[in-house]
Amino acid sequence: MKKHEVYEGVIAVAKDIAKNKEGALFFITKPSKVKNLYNPLFPQIHNKKFQINKKGVNKVLEKLATLDGAVILSEEGYLHAYGAKLSKSKPLHGHGTKHAAASGMTYYIKDSTAILVSEEDHLIRVFQNGKCILEMDDKEKPKAVQDKIISFITDGDTALLTAAGVSTAIFGTAALGPLVIVGGTYLAIRTASGVIKKSWDSVIKH
Secondary structure, eight states: OOHHHHHHHHHHHHHHHHHTTOOEEEEESOHHHHTTSEEESSOOOSOTTOBTTSTTHHHHHHHHHTSSSEEEEOTTSBEEEEEEEESOOOOOTTOOHHHHHHHHHHHHSTTOEEEEEOTTTOOEEEEETTEEEEEEOSSOOOHHHHHHHHHHHHHOOTHHHHHTTOOHHHHOTTSOSSEEEEOSSEEEEEETTEEEEEEHHHHHTO
16 A cells, blocks of 8 residues: 555554544554563464454454453554553643553654544644644545645655644754644644644635
């Protein structure tokens, strides 16, 4: 699977989990990098060739993700582990253990991504390099916007920010500055100086 397809698939499952008011944590990395950094909470009964683009896999992945612990996926979309207790933690004020694990693991393993569904507010948060870079609800987004969201997460593509009228100089080079917030009808960037908000109509035109 291509990287874009992997993230698109995980986010689709994350939205279904959010709609059901449940929590989950997906951790995407190279399996060699996560070795010895988790403990399975359940017996690992699955085919190592279990890939998330197979027909009917979405519902299976959804059930595995709502177990305690995290689902670990390779960058090619293969299931590496589920019900995994991640060993690196970086507490986030006001949030629980899943947020701490998402922050800690992505800080410790560079070029990894955590996609978290919050049990408290049912929002989907994306972590890279120890920080939340994107937050979204479970509402469907226009295809053009969805593609920009995935490209932003996978490649650091600044088209999403440009569409919202945000200078890349404001955001920073490592995609670790302000928080991108994707709502049902709007895109917003929260910066130190305030919130820049645009409706989908203006974003799609870019």
